[in-house]
Amino acid sequence: MARNSLQLNLRIALRLLLSKRRAMLMSLAGIVFGVALLIVMLAQTSGFEGFFIRTILGTNGALRVQDRFQETVTSMVAADEDAGDTFEVALREGQTYVQGIQNPRQVLEGIFAFDSVVDASPVLRGPVQVTSGFRSEEGRLHGIDAASYLAVSDLDRQIVSGSLDDFGVQPDGIILGSVLADRLGLRVGDPVLLRGAQEQRRFRLVAIFESGIELVDRVHFYAHMREARLVLNEFDSVSYIQVTLDDPDRAPEIAAHMSQVLGYHVASWQARERSWLEVFRALKLSSAISMTTILVIAGLGMFNTLAIIVMERAREIAILRSFGYSRRDILSIFLLQGILVYVAGTLLGWLSAAVLTRIIESIPIRIRGIFSTDHFIMHWSFNHYLIAAAIAFVVVITAALIPARRASLVEPGAVVRGTSG
Amino acid sequence: MEAARQPVVRVRGLHRWLGEGETRVHVLRGLDIDLEAARTIAVVGPSGCGKSTLLYLLGLLDLPDDGSIHFGERRVDNANEETRTRLRGAEIGFVFQFHFLLAEFTAAENVMLPMLKLGRRSPGEARAAAEDLLDSVGLRGKADRRGNQLSGGEQQRVAVARALANDPRLILADEPTGNLDRGNSEALFGLLRELAREKGQTTLVVTHNPELAARCDQTLSMLDGRFVED
Ligand SMILES: Nc1ncnc2c1ncn2[C@@H]1O[C@H](COP(=O)(O)OP(=O)(O)O)[C@@H](O)[C@H]1O
Numbered sequence: 001m002a003r004n005s006l007q008l009n010l011r012i013a014l015r016l017l018l019s020k021r022r023a024m025l026m027s028l029a030g031i032v033f034g035v036a037l038l039i040v041m042l043a044q045t046s047g048f049e050g051f052f053i054r055t056i057l058g059t060n061g062a063l064r065v066q067d068r069f070q071e072t073v074t075s076m077v078a079a080d081e082d083a084g085d086t087f088e089v090a091l092r093e094g095q096t097y098v099q100g101i102q103n104p105r106q107v108l109e110g111i112f113a114f115d116s117v118v119d120a121s122p123v124l125r126g127p128v129q130v131t132s133g134f135r136s137e138e139g140r141l142h143g144i145d146a147a148s149y150l151a152v153s154d155l156d157r158q159i160v161s162g163s164l165d166d167f168g169v170q171p172d173g174i175i176l177g178s179v180l181a182d183r184l185g186l187r188v189g190d191p192v193l194l195r196g197a198q199e200q201r202r203f204r205l206v207a208i209f210e211s212g213i214e215l216v217d218r219v220h221f222y223a224h225m226r227e228a229r230l231v232l233n234e235f236d237s238v239s240y241i242q243v244t245l246d247d248p249d250r251a252p253e254i255a256a257h258m259s260q261v262l263g264y265h266v267a268s269w270q271a272r273e274r275s276w277l278e279v280f281r282a283l284k285l286s287s288a289i290s291m292t293t294i295l296v297i298a299g300l301g302m303f304n305t306l307a308i309i310v311m312e313r314a315r316e317i318a319i320l321r322s323f324g325y326s327r328r329d330i331l332s333i334f335l336l337q338g339i340l341v342y343v344a345g346t347l348l349g350w351l352s353a354a355v356l357t358r359i360i361e362s363i364p365i366r367i368r369g370i371f372s373t374d375h376f377i378m379h380w381s382f383n384h385y386l387i388a389a390a391i392a393f394v395v396v397i398t399a400a401l402i403p404a405r406r407a408s409l410v411e412p413g414a415v416v417r418g419t420s421g
Numbered sequence: 422m423e424a425a426r427q428p429v430v431r432v433r434g435l436h437r438w439l440g441e442g443e444t445r446v447h448v449l450r451g452l453d454i455d456l457e458a459a460r461t462i463a464v465v466g467p468s469g470c471g472k473s474t475l476l477y478l479l480g481l482l483d484l485p486d487d488g489s490i491h492f493g494e495r496r497v498d499n500a501n502e503e504t505r506t507r508l509r510g511a512e513i514g515f516v517f518q519f520h521f522l523l524a525e526f527t528a529a530e531n532v533m534l535p536m537l538k539l540g541r542r543s544p545g546e547a548r549a550a551a552e553d554l555l556d557s558v559g560l561r562g563k564a565d566r567r568g569n570q571l572s573g574g575e576q577q578r579v580a581v582a583r584a585l586a587n588d589p590r591l592i593l594a595d596e597p598t599g600n601l602d603r604g605n606s607e608a609l610f611g612l613l614r615e616l617a618r619e620k621g622q623t624t625l626v627v628t629h630n631p632e633l634a635a636r637c638d639q640t641l642s643m644l645d646g647r648f649v650e651d
């Protein structure tokens with residue numbers, strides 16, 4: 001009975017809808033357009049965001065264990081006989097900042113005690129003058145343990161010339177970022193001079209990497225840990241330990257926990273890249289808002305059309321009521337008109353979005369900035385389709401509900417009375 | 422009036438005011454009626470005396486300000502919206518002065534709309550019943566025409582068929598022939614009477630035409646919101 005009623009109301013809704021074909025097609029077009037563009041914008045902004053995050057994770061890992069605060073002056077507190085607040089001040093003053101990790105082996109053990117840790121690799125980092133012939137650039141030497149570092153980074157996939165195998169077998173091999181190599185005019189196989197604060201040593205360029213992040217490719221370069229220690233004159237500690245996790249999204253909580261356990265400062269990638277992530281979020285939000293505007297305009301058009309139908313069809317509504325159609329039937333007949341347009345508009349919008357995304361993906365575009373890419377990066381996610389459908393639903397239902405309610409409140413007697421003598 | 426017979430419709434002390442403030446009019450001023458089964462009753466009276474207002478109240482399209490309406494044993498004037506809606510679909514057939522067909526639907530579909538709503542007939546049965554009804558109002562072969570492909574008289578006959586769709590106990594017709602020429606009026610009126618008699622339905626017809634009124638079983642004359650003796 002209920003299904004029968006729905007079917008009947010649907011038929012009436014469809015007929016009424018088709019009587020205003022042109023106006024309804026306009027609303028339909030608006031919804032198709034709004035849904036499609038909303039999805040495409042989401043696909044694009046989250047595509048670039050995802051690319052950025054992947055690059056960041058592949059270069060810097062999910063977590064970094066580095067530095068710590070050391071409490072050095074607890075004896076001063078004991079000596080102080082004063083009230084509690086001086087105790088706290090004393091403690092704060094008693095903390096000293098210690099750069100790097102003095103006992104890497106022990107800390108590594110502590111890190112691997114966490115189930116969510118996949119791999120970890122120590123890195124010794126320091127500023128070094130990179131010289132080739134007459135040219136010289138300031139760079140950041142990263143002393144790595146090749147095998148374990150590959151496990152915590154995408155360095156292997158970032159190599160654009162030369163090879164990692166050569167790096168593995170050459171103790172004096174170094175890997176430069178593409179921009180740095182360009183600036184120095186260096187090719188694979190060329191000799192390079194590295195000058196630290198006290199030491200200087202000769203190396204050979206065995207590979208060039210490109211992370212896609214300009215900032216990294218301009219200053220980063222890698223050498224074996226043992227050689228790096230000689231150049232940087234640092235023989236025990238490391239600068240930080242790079243860690244990969246099974247679920248990078250959980251990095252902030254794991255970082256907090258790890259920091260407590262290890263006593264070191266642990267930075268999640270989210271915390272390190274907060275400002276860029278904020279930019280992407282703002283971008284996503286603002287494009288979603290502007291695309292929603294299109295939907296709202298389509299909704300206004302639909303509101304208008306339905307309101308006109310309700311006015312023009314007051315008699316027919318009264319007639320339907322006079323032979324047994326309830327207020328709820330009338331409400332549903334007009335809501336269904338909105339829903340029919342919504343369903344058609346959303347499905348067509350989804351289709352258009354998929355087609356547009358495909359087309360845009362294949363558009364060549366050269367971006368060199370915070371990251372580099374040669375085409376638009378679109379992220380396919382069914383969530384975007386659901387989000388667009390949900391926003392369109394809210395808009396359309398709101399637009400249809402007001403006229404539908406008005407239609408359902410039509411007093412059959414009053415309407416019919418107005419038409420007869 | 423025969424006390425033994427239970428009237429189909431019983432109205433007592435019906436009052437209705439219309440309009441607001443200064444223009445508020447006391448349209449119906451204490452009406453009593455008993456309508457018996459299988460009779461055709463004409464309601465006559467000058468324009469503006471409240472005939473339509475009465476029909477809307479009987480058709481449960483409007484609410485009285487005072488008084489009561491019973492369908493058989495059941496009091497209906499103060500029933501809830503849901504009950505009134507169901508009664509309108511199942512017990513009452515209304516023919517308005519204007520046909521009010523749904524323009525997007527064919528003649529048969531217009532007749533089927535009340536049937537499908539009531540849900541007593543399957544779509545197939547409803548279609549067959551609609552064709553029968555259209556046959557009986559002389560529209561054989563025009564079942565699949567849209568409203569705008571029918572003449573005024575034909576449209577009004579579709580409206581009559583639609584009013585009869587669910588075999589209502591009470592048929593209310595408000596000047597159903599008001600917009601028709603003499604020939605068409607006669608034919609339509611004859612049809613209403615015949616169908617009502619055939620199916621034992623009670624029919625209340627508002628008309629300005631004394632000849633038509635004379636052909637009914639009974640005539641009620643209205644003046645200023647009351648019934649008067651002829
Ligand atoms: N909305 C209204 N406000 C005030 N008076 C009304 C309204 N509608 C109808 N009337 C008055 O009610 C009276 C009865 O109207 P109606 O029942 O249509 O008369 P009839 O059908 O007998 O011609 C008329 O005098 C008319 O002017």
Ligand SMILES: [Mg+2]
Nearest residue numbers: 420421472473
């Ligand atoms: Mg009237």
